[in-house]
Amino acid sequence: MPLEAPLPALTERAAALNARYRHHSAISVLEHALTDPQVGTAALVSSFGAESIALLHMVARVDRSLPVVFLDTQMLFAETLAYQEKVCADLRLSDVRVIRPDPQAAFRRDPDAILHLADTHACCALRKVEPLARALDGFDAWxxxxxxxxxxxxxxxxxxxxxxxxxxxxxxxxWAPGDVQDYIVNNRLPLHPLVRRGFPSIGCAPCTSAVQPGEDPRAGRWRGEDKVECGIHIVDGKITRKDSA
Structure with missing residues (x-):
């Protein structure tokens, strides 16, 4: 299956897949996504954030060898890096790909690691969008x-x-919010350590703060800015909010 297929053909393929699996469970959709030739080769992209453990656990149940892409922006919380290592070891995931920004690009565009103070969009492009594009080269789906x-x-x-x-x-x-929490509790999965400290959504350390009771779960992301996404999700040419997985 060729990569970068024409948009109309991909759109038709997505519609057919949705019709085929419309009434399937989450794990069934995952299983079929890894075996249906209409999907092709796939990788999981995970932030190892607040809710990531649920889908990662499903992957471990279905196929531990599935490529798992983790974007280490080099600005993550130390807790996230430790959690990522623990989860991968506990679930015995065998193909985890830790992707970092291009060193030359980082040196040229953000030598002092302070780009986020002037332009968070440019920082996300350097540390998330561009590395992910390179990591997904060769895959038909993510x-x-x-x-x-x-x-x-x-x-x-x-x-x-x-x-x-x-x-x-x-x-x-x-899934509803309760479904995620039930899955984590029922399978006795480890929470990201920052969740209990008031971080229901976790990104890079400089741009993530704790959330107060009653606030939107993503209120701590890029607080004070007119920004709700990092740019890695583009659907029909439009940027959508960042994956919490």
């Missing part, structure tokens, strides 16, 4: 933990969609 309840453009999220010339698979699209 799997995310995005869900409808996260709101915004995700309210009508389907299991399969088109993103920048690839299929995107969202096995948890139809």
């Amino acid at each position: 799997i995310t933990g995005r869900k409808r309840f996260q709101g915004g453009k995700r309210a009508g999220l389907e299991f399969f969609e088109v993103d920048a010339g690839r299929l995107k698979v969202n096995p948890l699209a139809h």
